[in-house]
Amino acid sequence: MIQAKGYAAQSPETDLAPWNFERRDVGPHDVQIEILYCGVCHSDLHQIKNDWFPGIFPMVPGHEIVGRVIRTGDHVKKFKTGDLAGVGCMVDSCQECENCKAGLEQYCLEGNTQTYNGLGRDGVPTYGGYSNTIIVREEFVLHVSGKLSLAATAPLLCAGITTYSPLRHWKVGKGHKLAVLGLGGLGHMAVKFGVAFGAEVTVLSTSPSKEEAAKALGAHRFVVTSDPEQLAAVTGTFDFILDTVSAKHDMDMYLALLKTDGTHICVGVPAEGIAFQAFSLLGGRKSVAGSGIGGIPETQEMLDFCAEHNIVSEIEMIDINDITSAYERMLKGDVRYRFVIDMATLK
């Protein structure tokens, strides 16, 4: 076994704290990565607090991982020692079902193996990226370009692909009006991708104070949803809403902003669920859709697209021992737009 160190929650009631643990040895198809940076996703906090479902403890969160390959198994073909590498939300899947074969491992019919708070196919709990090292089978390791900031690349592995994938799936681009709901880790990436794909991007927000920041990210328009006049002006105008909000929100209000045949795409997970009136859909043949991360081929495509178009996440780097205060700030929305842990601070 390989000795690893990281930060773990021992239970939903405790803060993250240093924890030493074991990872599996490097198998013939495995890649061992020295973790350099790990993004801090809102879902990390949801999971250590059991907001969605009972978790597996101790829990080492983190699924926005960038690092360097330090060992490879005998049969590994895609990576060699010294390569830059990324790991996102999944570390395994059955690889045999129709979804896996279609490159949709996130929808593996047997269930994919989450990077943390999951059970590996060997029945052993998985531990995530708030850690010095990780061992992952090569099919789930991504190539990362050295052209961009590695720290700012880390959030692409979740926040990036989670917004890139639905925009690609629904072919959002030139001629479309796209609204982005929630200007956090996911939302700010949605703005960047929407703009890069040629859509007219509007940020919907309750806070007028975010306008400057939204425009700085490339958004063409900014609408304060608490202002009835601004809201009326965009009623029935959007082809798509990309909804990154994971708190309860008024779906009927947002559905009214869609055009006939418009689609409201949810990528956030409000613990309370999603609720609306049937007429909000029936009145314009509208849809509420959901999308979860992206498959491995598409994640690589997204990383390559970002390298080519110079797209990274806006980040604030933190020491791992400041993680609890970072969570507190994240809860208040006080981060532009993603905390990334500098793993050199894990002693």
Added chain:
Amino acid sequence: MIQAKGYAAQSPETDLAPWNFERRDVGPHDVQIEILYCGVCHSDLHQIKNDWFPGIFPMVPGHEIVGRVIRTGDHVKKFKTGDLAGVGCMVDSCQECENCKAGLEQYCLEGNTQTYNGLGRDGVPTYGGYSNTIIVREEFVLHVSGKLSLAATAPLLCAGITTYSPLRHWKVGKGHKLAVLGLGGLGHMAVKFGVAFGAEVTVLSTSPSKEEAAKALGAHRFVVTSDPEQLAAVTGTFDFILDTVSAKHDMDMYLALLKTDGTHICVGVPAEGIAFQAFSLLGGRKSVAGSGIGGIPETQEMLDFCAEHNIVSEIEMIDINDITSAYERMLKGDVRYRFVIDMATLK
């Protein structure tokens, strides 16, 4: 003005009873129809009881109208006296917005004019088909074939088009597995259309007793959703669910039955709204969509399709003075599958 007679609810608290009222004179673009049959839609009851929104009283329900043209305005081109004619859920729209121009009058951006419980463009309340006659502008009058039973054709004007339209829009057909939820007025038409379009049709029901009837309508499979084994066997198997249920139901359970990228299409309107967990969508890039009736060109297409393929509604004919007991039976699901009022019984 034209003297008309019908059955009206004077308030949400009172039963339907005979009522004499006036309709507008036949204008240059209007068609006057002697109503022969009118279907009884569950939404008639919802509306006279103010289940969805405050109604306009007195209210004459009825939007599944078949009859004969008895007068035409000077500029009417499509109809002549003696023609068979149908009227559905709408009697007007702006006819100028992009949706109207696209033949999607049901999604008129100014709002269409409902056949009853609406206000006409002249500000006068509309009164529906539980009546001896109706005056409608010709653009909203449909041609009805004499090849089929006229009484059994009436429900096509709402139950028919409401299920035909989404199946056509989402291109449901050969190679698709379609589940139909709710085997009532809408559901039984969804089965007939799904089969006619070449889909493999499964009826989902809580009552094992409906299996024979479902198969008689052409359904290929029948699943009792209260049986965990039967439910497990169809988990993740449907491309589409057409959901005709207007009572509260467990959306998460049904969403689990969809394949990856599957679509749950709601055409019923539960007063409580629609609610589910975000993971039910995100776990398979699924969609919940809504669809309302259909546009005028598509309604004519549907009627022509039905005439060609010998498709009508299964009906039970009633006297109009039995309408209150028919409502009671409808509430208990005790109708196969649509009551139709024989307007000859309106004295």
